[in-house]
Amino acid sequence: MSVEAHPGPLQNMSLAMRAWNIRRKALLMGEVQGQGYIGQALGVADMLAVSYFHALDYRADDPEWEGRDRFYLSIGHYAIALYAVLMEAGILPEEELETYGMDDSRMPMSGMASYTPGMEITGGSLGQGLGIAVGAALGLKRKKSPAFVYNLMSDGELGEGSTWEAVMSGVQWQLDNLICIVDFNNQQADGPSRNALAVGAEAPKWAAFGWYAQEVDGNDIKALVAAFDAARALKDPRPRVIICNSTMCKGIDFLEQREMSHFIRVEADEWTKALTVLEEGKPE
Template sequence: MTLYDDQTIQDLEAKAKTIRCHAIKMIYAAKSGHPGGSLSAADLITALFFKIMKHDPNNPHWEERDKFVLSKGHAAPSYYAALAECGYFPIDELLTLRKVDSNLQGHPCRQKTRGVEVSTGSLGQGLSMANGLALAAKLDRSGSRIYCICGDGELQEGQNWEAAMLAAQYKLDNLTLFIDRNKLQIDGPTEQVMSLEPLADKWLAFGWNLIEINGHDMRQILEACDKAKETTGKPTVIIANTIKGKGVSFMEGAIGFHGKAPNEDEYKIALKELGDCA
């Protein structure tokens, strides 16, 4: 397992703050979007795109690239911000989020956005698509790894558990699933809407390698990805315990910001809390 120095961690933490700043600016400009889940997933997305995954913005279809599926497609602002910061398209384009004819729709669309592997947004389907990519890589004897981020609320969809069975059946050890466990969904706390616990035991029972981390601890995220790479014969699920709206005090743990843009005063406060990002 790689030993990550403090400077690497600090650089990634700074990048995650930039991703959060972009997400807030995009959603404010669009006057619509999903800040809560975008902010909770920002550290996971940052770790993947800026350290863990093999990918090339100058050659998006490089055959040996790792592939990413954002099953919780409403967190697209953080995804788009990472793609722009990597160089897939100009950063200025981020402020076109959700506008008519924009390449950056409310949910990821592979036909429109450079760097997006699969179109997502219909919850509960991302893991199935990730399975297909992982199985294809196995059949092609490719070294590509597949990464997927699911929201915890969408695990209430039965298709996920069919996909969980398939991944274990075909020993997809090139697949890593992150669960953004922020414990909130549009209708309220997950445990009140449709309880997921004991969540870890479920994945173990389905035959997956299980890792549980603090989803805002960059070192833990990186080390969990390394452990997943070292695991053979089974897929890995990383339960990332997160906070909805992480990084903006009045959004943290606030169900109201699942799908609501900040007003002007809230926007200014959010940017100030994130460090007056440029």
């Protein structure tokens, strides 16, 4: 991580605290609109904390710094989670939180790169992010840049043919500067992912295509740190993938226990309740 990104005591904040802050900001944004893909945001908070405060090299005051690692959000409807971490990183001002999803806001409900500093691509239609990441990683290699490309995608995208074309291309071009993060929460618009085309054995499947594949608990920060470090340190001309088995609504027990679906409905009186529950679980 660039020292210029987080000077002083901010560097000492734990990753667990960063993840907690991301969850809190996401809930506050959801409360503004009374809706949002909050289940996904709560589920990926740990992955985003490790990405932005352990793995990525960037400069908060210069989001387009040429030497930065790129973070691509393939899943555009997860934008509420990315906005939360961009605020936590100091790339977006926290004062804009209450503008989420409003007219003229820099934080539309589905992410758009032309609107938001720090958002590298416009996510969706799903299945496109990894292909864009492959192109970017190839371009960086040809420029002899040491930067990495991280691509966060959903388990539902594993059913897209374009994803597997990108998987094969990454191997063909020996993109050892490409790290794909799969949020496997087993939910997509048509129901559980495992009832669709993601039928299990994801890591062996990617490995069979030639990727360095790891599978971890996506809500275990220590496991995520170890996996991210192993992916980046590997001395092998292969792209890397980390499959993160996550829990939607992680950290808010009454939402975790709700019948899961692609879009979790939160009633008007439950936003404050969720924030209270989160506060009770605040890291030391």
